[in-house]
Amino acid sequence: MVDKELIQHEVVLPYKKDSNLRGEHRWYHSITGKVAIYLMLGILIAYGVGSGAGVFEVNRISHEQWFKQAATNSQITSYIIRNIYTSVTVKSNHEGQVTSIESERPFYDDETVIQTGFDPADMLTLVSTQTHNPTWLLSYDKKKGFTNTQTSQKISITEGAANSSALKEYYRGFVFIDGKEYFVGSIPIVNFSGELIGAVISSIGERNALFATHNQLLKNTLLMLILILGITVVVVNWLVRNLFRPVPRLVQAVTLIADEQTDQVTPFQNQEDEIGELAKAIEKLRVAMVDRGYLQRMQEMAQKMEYMAHHDSLTLLPNRVAYRNSIDDRLLKLRTEGSIFNLLLIDLDNFKPVNDTYGHVVGDELLIESAARLSALLNEGDMAIRLGGDEFALIQLINDDSIFEAETLARRVLDTLNQPFTCSGHTFSISCSIGISCAPQHGNTREDLFAHADLALYTSKSFGRNCFHFYSHGMTMNPSNNLLFSKEIEDGIRKNEFFLHYQKITRLRNCSIEGYEALVRWQHPAKGLLQPHHFISVSEDIGLIARLGEWLIRSACMDAANWPTAKTVAVNVSPHQLRNPGILDIIRNALQDSGLDPARLEIEITGSEQLDREVILPTLNAIQALGVGIVLDEFGTGFATLDYLIIFPFSHIKIARSLIDVLDKCEDSQVLVGMLVRYALQRGLKVTAKGVETKQQFEYFASLSGEEITVQGYYFSRAVENASVMAELEQEKMESTCDL
Template sequence: MLKVLTCLTTEHDYRLVGVAAVVCFAACFTAFRLYSRMRGAKGLVRAAWLLLTGLVCGSGVWATHFIGMVAYDPGLKTGYSPTGTLLSLMIAVLFMGSGFVVASAQRTRTNDMAGGLILGMGVASMHYTGMTAFVTQGHLVWEHATVGASVLFGVAGCTAALILAGRARSLGKQVLGGVMLTLGVCGLHFTGMGAITTVPDAAIIVPDQLLSGGVLTLAVTSITGLIILGGLGAVAIESQTTRSALERIRRLANAAYEGIVVVQDGRINDANAAFCELLGAPLAEITGKPLYGEILRFSGGEGSRDDVRREGVLQPVEGGREIPVEVFARLMDDGARTETSGLTVLAVRDLRERRSAEEKIRYLAEHDGLTGLLNRNSLQTRLAATIERVEASGETLSVICIDLDHFKEANDQHGHLAGDALLVETARRLQDSVTAPSFAARLGGDEFIVVQVGGGDQPTAAAELSGRMLDALATPVMFEGQDLTMGASLGVSLYPDDGRTAESLMANADMALSRAKEGGRGIYRFFKREMDESIRERRSLARDLKQGITDGELVVYYQPLARAADGEVCGFEALVRWQHPTRGMIPPLDFIPVAEENGLIAPLGEWVLRQACADAAAWEKPLRIAVNLSPLQLNNPALPTLVHEVLISTGLSPHRLELEITESALFKDYQRALDNLRRLKALGVRIAMDDFGTGFSSLSTLQSFPFDKIKIDKSFVENIHRHDRATVIVRAVLGLGRSLEIPVVAEGVETQEQINFLRSEDCAELQGYAIGRPGPLHTLEAWTRANPAPAQAPDQTQAPAEPQATRRSRRSAA
């Protein structure tokens, strides 16, 4: 070792030694940068990187050797043989390339050691082959032990360089590998130089054509510099290209809506911004962390398989609620780079929005969209399941059917928004009235169901709940500054007395509801077996009536009105009849209430109005036609528009149409009704107050609106001269009419005595059987023709006498 140090300090030019060391490190560092690229390549790309790595490293080691040789000065004339010089260069390139190939074949310690051995032996072979090109005036005497030590230095340095550099992916690893390889090469060279002793011999002549030290130094430095610069340039270009491509890919990945994560060996290698946002952590914090198990879990417990979509959950880094995700994995292998082998790219889609949408769809499929209560399908399913549970547990159960009173009127009068407000508020109050496991549902329209589970013994518990719900629904609802009247009727059926299935319990509760409506509304009724047949009959009648309106089974009968002074007919009142195809003539008393209960009164009233106007327009005499309006029609904002359209389509003059209303109809919505009456008056239509003296009659109504006619109810007229009070009332009403200059019509006139009294009290018009019975259109010719035949009363057998109760029901609905 002392001889080696002596040789280095006394026989070498320090400047050239420094140049040799710099050239060696530059070449070794560049070789490891190229080596990192070669490890991640395949095929032709790998071969190109291999050739460049071997050329740079081999030429650098070769340059280090010959610069070091030029720095060596034995005190004798020296030269270099071109053949040996070139041969040593080829050996260096070949061995350097081979060593790096072996080391990069597989990332193991054995491959690194084998590659280091090849590199070390290549440096030794290059060195001692290059020494054969060294020519001097003397003989070279070798110390074999030192030669062996030099080879060991070289192999150790090369092996340590490969082991410590590893994949050489980072700049620090590349510098460390370059330093260790430089130490190995320089250690081998200068130890080998210390193994020789030059014995001068004047007989040996150094030819002049040999390469001189200066020329060799210039040539070696220039060639090696160009090769190193070329290698560094290639690395720089490739790195810049790779960085640009990676930046483009990252921008695209970060623009993606879905999370994208690159996994290698089960650990996170890279990820886009969307994935980092899902985890709630920056990329630097999650890089290198295990993905499967800790962060991402699948239902099957396995990792994501290639080209298979699977669902799992993602756990944010900072904790919190797990995120449902859908994962699609694909192996990333471009066939050109080994660094992509084993890399898996996972597309991670956040399923929270989709799950929320699915949950919303499921909710809407099971619940009513307006009120949030269970819908009909969900009710039947849940009620069936509840019955099974109750049957097993021995609990009690009742089904309560709820229908809002006069909901259709409120909906038509105030608009659909008001109706919706009523339904929503009803649902809220029903939900507040029950506690789990009892529940409420909406069947549709204004009909609701409450299923009471438990609560005590039946029917006491059902009665208590029904009473509470009636009280809750009785409070008005405020809508746009107005109080909307609430109210309901309830029907109750009990399990198992009234049924053991959901269908039978609901059907029987509905029948009980119908009985509650018949009883006056605002009450509840329990199901009774005897009500089954009558309710079925009414429902059948309602279906027939709806079809009858469509099929034209209804007919209009006309009852004449005459002037009291001379008895001449001046108009008719339209009265509806139903000619059922199998039941025959059905009186209004039977079908008008059915029409009211089932929402048929509006189309029925419109049909009567159109038919009566069309018939009257065809009469030769311009007689008036009187048509009754139901409360629902009167409070409908579209009534004036409908009347105008009917008058235009039928060609009837407005002053010939007389619309009769009861004062009780005004009180449903007083202001709206008066507004409609004023609009009708503006069309030229006459307005009559029907059944004056009954119901809610008050003088304020006559003061609020200028009626064209007042009709005294039949109940007073038929008692003239029978009851003094009735006579006084009729005389007072007639006097009131004269004072207000409003003509008065007396209904129900049946005797000559009544006619004489009414004439004496200046009654304007008379109506009743004494004038003429109601009859179909073809019986009116004697009155409606311009030049009638000799007076002949119409067929008095065409229609039976109409009971007073029937007339009142008809007027309230037709």
Template sequence: MEQTSISEADGYRLGAVLDSLFSFIGIFAVDGTFLEVNRRPLDLAGLRREDAIGKRIWDSFWLSHSPDQQDVLRAAFRRAAKGDTVRLDLTIRADADQIVAIDGTLVPLLDESGQVTAIIGSAADVSDRETILKQLEQEKDFAENLVEMAPVIVLVLDKDGKITHANPHFEQLTGYSIAEIHGKDWFTTFLPERERERVERVFRQALSGRPSRGNTNAILTRDGREIEVEWHDQAIRDETGRPVSLLAVGQDVSERLAAQAAMAASEARLKEAQRIAGLGNWELDLRTGALHWSEEIFRLFELDASVFTPSYEAFLDVVHEDDRALVDAAYNRSLTDRMPYEVIHRLRMPDGRIKYVHERGVTDFSDDGTPLRSAGTVLDITEQRLAENALKEAERRSADLVAELKTTVATMARRDRERVLLNQMLEMLMSCVRGEDALDVVHAFSKRIFRGRYGAISIHGDPGSGELRGVRWWGRDTLDVDMRAALADSSHAACPANEATAPSGFHERCRGCNPKNLVCVPLVCDGDTFGALVVEPSPGDRDDGPRSVGARNDGARNDEARNDRELAVAVAEALSLALSNVEMRRRLERESTKDPLTQVYNRRFFLDTVAEAMAQNAKDGTRFAVHVLDLDDFKAVNDRFGHPCGDTLIEMVAQRLTATIRSGDTVARLGGDEFAILERLGSGLRDDAASLAKRILRQVGQPFHLSGHQVRVGASIGIALAPEHGVDADVLLRSADLALYKVKSEGRRGFRFFESEMDEEVRSRRAFEADLMAALSRGELELHYQPIVAASTREPVSFEALVRWNHPGAGLLSPDRFIPIAEDTGLIVPIGRWILRKACSDAMSWPAHIKVAVNISPVQFRTGDIVDVVASALRETGLEPGRLELEITESVLLQKYDWDFSLLHRLRDLGVAVVLDDFGTGYSSLGYLKEFRFSKIKIDRSFVAEVSGAGDSGAIVCAVAGLARTMGIDTTAEGIETEEQLQLLRVAGCTQMQGYLFAKPRPVGALDFKTTGIRRRHRATA
């Protein structure tokens, strides 16, 4: 083969070009002889151009270091001479004997006949690449070792969900070996059945390019245990970008979730304990000024946590104006002295009422003495303080009266013995509490004062009522007198019972005495006669008795009788004053145990009364029942008409309860809208208790008239019988509370007796609440969607998001099983945020014209940040605001004292639609339409269910649809189940439909965005 030659000029120009290109490039004859080479490799080797030109490359300086590399190059040139392009890796020697790695290519040049005329060789210095590759290999080994040794689960799943790799930690955690799990289906082998559908859905989403972060689910171990694992998933893609497998990294969070659930349960118990005790706690960060109040402090101060921002200045505003300086000084003195403080002070409620609280606090300081944090408690002592004040007032008045009576005694008693006895009687009388004890004192001392010359009678009854109940007589004979008749005409202090003043027949019933010798003085309390002091001369001084030798003359005897009558009158007056004071003390004590709003008894007195009844039961077996009652729908009335009307309603209920019970029963207000009744039972026991409960339900269920409005509320009653349902007051009240809770959980407006199973139900509820607290972090909640279709085409226009709970033990739960509990506990706030964000995220994969509807709880509105929550969900998911519909029920609007309609306007300003749900079930739906233009009205399913009946539901639906059409508002009819309902509602003017006729709620992966319902099925069979 003839070699190709290159002229010197051409070679110069070509060399200049080649020198500007590549690390190494040369032109060779087919036998490997250099025809041309660029400057750079020559410089690297320290050679001149003539040292290479005309020589074969394998005989050159560059390859002299290795015969093996020469053989490789010869073989490559033989292949290139046959027309093949050859790729090869070589090592060559550079200047200073440095060995350099090169990546080379030989490309044959062909003439018109296809013969190889020359070979072009190019190469690049890849020494650095080799170093990098070695480094990468080392890093790869390190990473693999790290993965193998890491205390987390590392799994690789292929696109079908089969395991292709697992690290040793997975073995340790589950008890399975790597050999056992390789190639196994992840979902059926390692997931509880309840988790599979949800986890597979997350798996598919991650494979499609949406990484999953923080999802939690249970996995099964070899021995059947369940472990909660938090996962972070990422798709693995091939060189074309197509996902081929999934990398899943998981961490065992079982202990963390259990601790969180335990903490949440503990916090719930603490809140309940604080509520019962009336004890709140607070914490003040002195560096930032941020003040935190517990729920009980907000309740105690009667402030709304959703709109009130705590601060030290705001706290002082709540303190009674006369106590602010005292409280502020006590706190600041504790900062100076670095000592705990406590102070009792008053609070002024929003309606002007006064409460008393006992506040304690302590402050933490830094090493240099800087105050950092203050914390403390506030205890409601209002009832205790009112009782103390009442008793102090009674004691003051008693002391004043004793002093007055002692002065009276000094003037009315003629002998020292009489003064001493009267003073002793009065002092003992002042220490008496109960009327019968006081009268015992009267009897005992009357006998002693008049002993020797007189006999005495105290005829007594119930102070304040004038009801005389009996006669007591000390003397030789028995006096059988009806004092009602004797005292009926007694208008003066001293009433000698003689023929002139005594009613007819009075003396005939006095055996052994002459009525004209009796001195009869009424005992009066608060203007009512409740008894009498009757004095009759001793036998030796009686007018009709035999005269003894040396008897005194008539004049002396008359003087003594007159003086003794005066003494009897004075004693009776003193006794009346003393007994009036005893009654006053009793009344003040009763008032200290009364509820200030309703004037029925308070919790403290009620518990004491139950304790007394239990003691009586232990003595004689007397049976009784405790009824605990609270009002149904009271909050809605309070919210709608305001707290003053709510207080009026509570007063009216107390009056009805008092009128319903029998004499001897006790009504008490336990707090808020909760009352208790102690009922003395006859032989009927349960029948008696049930009869009273029915009467209460009937009375409370009657309409109340408030501020010109007729209002109805119901009642729920729990009943506990003594002693079988409790052996002390607290246990008995708790048993009745549990029965009340059972009534409320079953729909309210009824009564139940306590049953032992209720204890277990409450424990189960507490466990259910703890599970719900952990459900969100464990990823147990999921959304199903029900379509809302256009009435004319049945095409879906939006899907309503409905939350479901995959409960670990109970399976898939509908929202009515757990949302009320979430609202009671406040968990609806984080759950609501999750629902909103998840719904917006799911809707991103739907057709652009399909909207998503999300229900907003009243509790979420009360937090005040609903606008920020919605804006954040839209921003994070990228959903267009116009595709989001927020559904609020009329219960939200009923609580608008917690917020105002500006919230709705701010939501609408975001671009979202605001929908009024369950229209027609509340009080003022039409009024709300005047205050805010809703985007849509959803007519409650109760009207839809009856639209084809004989009632007025059809007319109501037509009216609502017509009104909405006039206002330019869409109407959605809920709960459609039959074709007849559909046609009637369409004729009525409803623009959208929702119900089982079209589809039940389904997971997001099972949604159909095409025509829905019966019409589509007809088309499919046509």
């Protein structure tokens, strides 16, 4: 028990020895210093922005006034000159501003003086009297430039050499005259031939006089800023020091509470301000922490016991107890809300050999990894359970269609658990068998649903494992008779119950047809349409795969030989078939009997099972010698790795569907697929992307040297019967003929 008696006296905190709490560190690390700095920065920024804007506006207005005054003085000057020198003419711009004066002779030569009776000095004096500012008459020489007719000194532009020719045109700006800088308006004087002979300049004042107001404003602004900052520092430091004096001790009180030292009463609770309110709030927190600590330890203990009672200690998945509770809850919602669900029982195939061969440590790792893979497949509302041993269960919440959604999840479980496992340095592959019961179709009690799913699971095991079955009425626990199943397969071949579907393989370059992959189906008289996973593995177990494989190769060759255009056909061959000594004769005879060009046939080998180099390599070399292509399927996963491309004579690879499925979601998968494609193309291999189902996946492969890649998947076509293939190829043939 935690002692909840509080010590009801204020403890003097030893903050004098603690430099971090007292503020013996640098002043700008304290609250006082930071507040002072922030306020000063704020004032500095605000004042700087305001004063800067003011100075900018003063400059702008001043320059506008200078330019207007210079233009006015130029107008007055030109007006007086025209009254004195009646023979001159002027040019002006669209605003009426005189931009040049045309005169036959310079104003300062003797003949002009005699004709007008005006000396240039008299004219300049008259202009200066009208403008109240100095005026100068300049002469121009191509070598010397502009010079003052009164002092013979050279005139220069303040802005520098780049604007040295500014006086040759109408100009307003600063000019150096007789050692002083003036803001002037200058009008060029040209003869009637357009040659420059001088200029007349009227000033509005010296630079120092014009900038006197501006400089005084800057000086006053700077002095005011310094004064405000000084006052701010003094006032803020005084206020903040008095305001935040209790803060270090309150900080220490909170720190002690965070360290679960809750035996000291919080100081400063008697202050009648925000600090006092803060101290009282901290005290409430301390008292609450005392109570909370006790309750939390009790709650954690209860939660731990609850978790241990309902979860498997190895995989951390819910256990059988949680399974029963969850099923009962789902059944209650089924009756009250109509929420339907599925139960999937999963049994790992070949778990016992792995456990016996590699030991229980590897077996435990395999169970943990299997649990993680199953959990990753769940949607919201679904649940994964470990029932015990190598048995798992999935409770699937149904949104619309029980059968479709259960089948989709079951296929994903099969694909996921078929991927190779690596545990303690050992790599191996397993599979699983699945039995499915749907509520309420297959039962509305926990016992019925489990028993029916278990019957379906047993049926899956009887069909050779690595498959799934739904419960159906009449299922029993009697094991299937392999001899009977063998006869069913033989009868199916003889009665043409097996047939082929073909899935199109498309070139990315022009979306034309490259070829087709042959996919076998079985129209079972009692069980209906069966997919390959229902009978291929069983056929391998009972030794009928060679017979079935021979029918498949022969049928595919016969169909392809009758196609209207020469397209390739790919036939899946398992490693079991490659170990059969007669496989070479089967392929050779199928080609001879059908008349199919060997270059149009491809033998497709999955990488889900390790290939025996000593046995299979000679067989593949012999098949290649026939001119038949050899395809490595599911490249990038399982055993289908890069070293296979070096060891075995593959001419074509198919990127694994599992890598393509996550292209839209996983950037790492895009990098990996891109690397595999580039490597294969560099080795001169054909590349097919298998399982392309979305536009994004199609566009991704189109960006990877798309002209050399083929694609296959539902985005282009589902598997169709041979009659549809014939019609499609006939249509393509007609279109190509029309293009010619």
